[in-house]
Amino acid sequence: MGDDLPGEFVRSHIGSTGLLTEGIQRVDGQPTTTCVMTYFPEKQRLMVYPGRSGLRMSSADHLDSFLRLVEPYAPSCTWLSGHSLNGAQGERLQVLRSLREEMAARGSKVVLDLVPHRFRDLVGGLAKVDGMLGRIDGVVGELDTLDELLDSPRGLRGATADRMKYLAEELGVRYGLGVVQSRLGTDSYGQAVALDGTLVDWQEESIADRGMRGLGDRLAVKALTTAKYL
Known part of the structure; x- marks a missing residue:
């Protein structure tokens, strides 16, 4: 790989x-790939990484070929890496927007993963993201990233769990699904999930025994399942 x-x-x-x-x-x-399909009992998630390395969806022709390959699998959720927006302009940006439009038209919920770190510096604020992609159905991000993109009330600035829940609700109002993840101290990792502005789930898992490997994505899958995107 x-x-x-x-x-x-x-x-x-x-x-x-x-x-x-x-x-x-x-x-x-x-490059490993530009996409990964993960399977669940009844639904599938398409994870798209059209980043700078190994970009294979840089033209409308490539996009058409990609969509034909994906069509038989009918993914219920399309997970778009925020790395794809870093430096996206011209035809590449249009391809990303067309991908979002095509998958949404097929009934797939489009969710943006707010990577890389320093997202505001490398990509821009959420208003810019909205302008680049159009309507999306959810946003998943780390607390540190979202602290730079959204303002928390002054009284919550020192309370990690409360800040996560508040920001998840703010994202939920804006996009439908809002997911905020963060370490909680030295031995646990948490996730706040909100739908349409209402907190619907809070997860906290110990990392003392098994570490961080794959934990963020496992929690994200729980969030997508809660939202019935998977």
Whole structure:
């Protein structure tokens, strides 16, 4: 696998199932993939990583081919990496917007993962994201990232869990689904999930024994399931 974000996701996903990943070779300069399909009992999630390395959806022709390949699987959720928006302009930006429009037209819920870190500096604020992609159905992000994008009331600025819940609700008002994740101290990791502005789930898991590998995505899957996107 390539030494890139999709490769890291696949390795983490494999590790989260209990399988060993030490034998998976990392290859510099060779992209892993531009998408991953993950399967659940009744629905599928399409994860798209059209980043700078190994970009394969840089033209309308590539997009048409991609959509034909995806069509038989009918993913109920399309997970779009925020890395795809970093530096996106011209035809590449139009391809991303067309991808969002096509998947939404097919009934797939489009969710944006607010990566990379320093999202505001590298991509922009949420208003810019809305202008780039159009309507999306959910946003997932780390607390540190969302602290830069949304303002918390002064009384919540020191309370991590309360801040997460508040920001999830703010995202839920704006997009439908809002998910905020963060470490809670040194030995646990949390997630706040809101739908349409109302907090519907709070998860907190210990990382003392198993560490962080794959934990963020496992919690995100729970959020998507709660929202019935999966």
